[in-house]
Amino acid sequence: MSPALFMTTAVVANVNGVPTQPRASYNRDFRDVEGQHPTLVASCEAWSARARGEARKVLEHPPWKHHMPTKPNGKRGTSTMLAWRSDVWRELGRGVLELHGSVRNVCDVRELAWARLEHQESGRVIVVGSGHPAPTATKKGRREVRDAAAARDVANARLEDFLRRRQHPVLLLGDWNQHAGFLGEEVGGRRVRYAMDGILGVAGVDGAFAKVKLGKATAFPMVRSDHPGIRIRLGLTDS
Numbered sequence: 001m002s003p004a005l006f007m008t009t010a011v012v013a014n015v016n017g018v019p020t021q022p023r024a025s026y027n028r029d030f031r032d033v034e035g036q037h038p039t040l041v042a043s044c045e046a047w048s049a050r051a052r053g054e055a056r057k058v059l060e061h062p063p064w065k066h067h068m069p070t071k072p073n074g075k076r077g078t079s080t081m082l083a084w085r086s087d088v089w090r091e092l093g094r095g096v097l098e099l100h101g102s103v104r105n106v107c108d109v110r111e112l113a114w115a116r117l118e119h120q121e122s123g124r125v126i127v128v129g130s131g132h133p134a135p136t137a138t139k140k141g142r143r144e145v146r147d148a149a150a151a152r153d154v155a156n157a158r159l160e161d162f163l164r165r166r167q168h169p170v171l172l173l174g175d176w177n178q179h180a181g182f183l184g185e186e187v188g189g190r191r192v193r194y195a196m197d198g199i200l201g202v203a204g205v206d207g208a209f210a211k212v213k214l215g216k217a218t219a220f221p222m223v224r225s226d227h228p229g230i231r232i233r234l235g236l237t238d239s
Helices: 023-034 049-059 142-165
Strands: 004-017 040-046 064-067 081-085 089-100 110-119 125-131 170-174 190-195 200-203 211-220 229-237
Touching: 004 023, 004 170, 023 229, 040 125, 040 170, 064 110, 081 089, 081 110, 081 125, 089 125, 089 142, 110 142
Parallel strands: 004 040, 125 170
Antiparallel strands: 004 229, 040 081, 064 081, 089 110, 110 125, 170 200, 190 200, 211 229
């Protein structure tokens, strides 16, 4: 393996935020995230406007910058947010990819919030995305299970196209339902690896580009979440 061009720390944290959740639990969860000393953070399942507001309050202060998809009616956010330290990463661009539409009785529209970031010390560029496609819906009815599976197929195809168009290594953060077999072992001809129940994944770019390498992943407790927080060391190496 080539020597690392740089090493950094990423955290994925599902906040599972609902309107009735006490504000103190939001603050504790996000402060615990900051306590892991990440330079990249992906937060999923901020279901309520209040949860998204609390997330922004914690991660809006310098040096943090964040990207939360905007709904058509102008209200910020679906359930996914991506954040990075501006003293480590320089933003070169951002966007939103709709993974799939709403699934009746299962979930709303699911999106991938992504940003093209330059590592300031090394000058290398990666694309980082935060997303959470439809769950398996196994606790629902037969129709919901079928519709959720169809939505994941749509998301897979759109993600393959997204990866195919990127010219830099891609790091996928978020809750990818890997326990449900979503994405499989390969996406668009690119190897995909997962850590700890599929809450975090990475897709390297083929050819002469550098590759993102996953290091050790560790879990830390959170007050309100269906997953523990995940802290992972990652690096960029020459291909």
